[in-house]
Amino acid sequence: MMGLQAYLTLAAVVFGIGLFGVATRRNTIGILLGIELMLNAVNINLVAFARYSGSEVGMVFTIFAICITVSEAAMGLAIVILLFRIRRTVMADHLDLLKG
Amino acid sequence: MAETLAFWSLAIVLVGSALAVVLSKNLFHSVLWLALALTGTAGVFLLLEAEFLAAVQLLLYAGGIVTIVVFAIVVTERLIGERISQTSRRITAGAVTSIALVALVVNAIMQQPLATTRPPLTADLTRTLGESVLTRFVLPFELLGVLMLAAMLGAVYFARPED
Numbered sequence: 001m002m003g004l005q006a007y008l009t010l011a012a013v014v015f016g017i018g019l020f021g022v023a024t025r026r027n028t029i030g031i032l033l034g035i036e037l038m039l040n041a042v043n044i045n046l047v048a049f050a051r052y053s054g055s056e057v058g059m060v061f062t063i064f065a066i067c068i069t070v071s072e073a074a075m076g077l078a079i080v081i082l083l084f085r086i087r088r089t090v091m092a093d094h095l096d097l098l099k100g
Numbered sequence: 101m102a103e104t105l106a107f108w109s110l111a112i113v114l115v116g117s118a119l120a121v122v123l124s125k126n127l128f129h130s131v132l133w134l135a136l137a138l139t140g141t142a143g144v145f146l147l148l149e150a151e152f153l154a155a156v157q158l159l160l161y162a163g164g165i166v167t168i169v170v171f172a173i174v175v176t177e178r179l180i181g182e183r184i185s186q187t188s189r190r191i192t193a194g195a196v197t198s199i200a201l202v203a204l205v206v207n208a209i210m211q212q213p214l215a216t217t218r219p220p221l222t223a224d225l226t227r228t229l230g231e232s233v234l235t236r237f238v239l240p241f242e243l244l245g246v247l248m249l250a251a252m253l254g255a256v257y258f259a260r261p262e263d
Binding site: 002003004005006007008009010012013014015016017018019020021023024025026027029030031032033034036037040043044046048049050051052054056057059060062063064066067068069070071072073074075077078079080081082085093094 | 149
């Protein structure tokens with residue numbers, strides 16, 4: 001029987017990989033993929049805690065987290081499409097609209 | 101024993117595909133690896149006996165998100181040709197930060213006396229989940245509907261055709 005620690009460690013590693021993607025990717029869509037990985041790792045944590053504590057509340061929270069992630073992805077990609085229309089690029093280095 | 105084997109194979113698939121997502125040179129390949137990583141997560145949910153969440157994960161994440169990301173790539177880049185290739189910057193700094201964070205979190209996890217056995221399931225988990233969402237958590241659930249409607253309208257507004 002695998003303990004709770006194993007699941008938490010797996011989630012932490014996936015979260016770290018996602019963070020690496022967010023920090024190093026040049027392409028905005030690549031950054032969004034890293035964010036998806038990080039949110040996904042958090043869901044593993046929530047489900048593992050819920051199962052090992054014998055309460056379903058964590059799983060309810062996971063459903064909410066998944067729905068919010070989907071909204072976030074839809075909005076993020078809409079913004080990417082809009083940026084591409086204005087600037088003709090999705091590279092994060094070239095997106096400096098907020099620089100004075 | 102079977103659970104240990106399943107856990108380690110899922111862990112290898114999950115970590116391997118997650119690494120491929122952040123390291124792949126081709127953005128389109130990254131998305132396909134992300135689909136594998138999300139499917140692996142659904143497998144982890146199955147291991148934790150959360151069948152409903154595994155189904156939601158496959159439908160919403162692996163189905164929905166991968167589709168819209170591919171759509172965004174098609175709109176913003178050409179699918180074939182070298183323009184789709186993506187580069188990374190500050191790889192050393194990013195790797196040091198991530199490894200430090202993971203080391204910190206894993207260290208904290210290892211120091212805690214965490215549960216090693218699960219309480220046995222007393223009732224159908226999907227049924228309990230549904231009852232909980234529609235009774236105790238009904239207000240957040242309805243608010244979530246409003247949020248998703250707002251996000252959908254916002255996305256449609258942002259991506260509307262140019263006039």
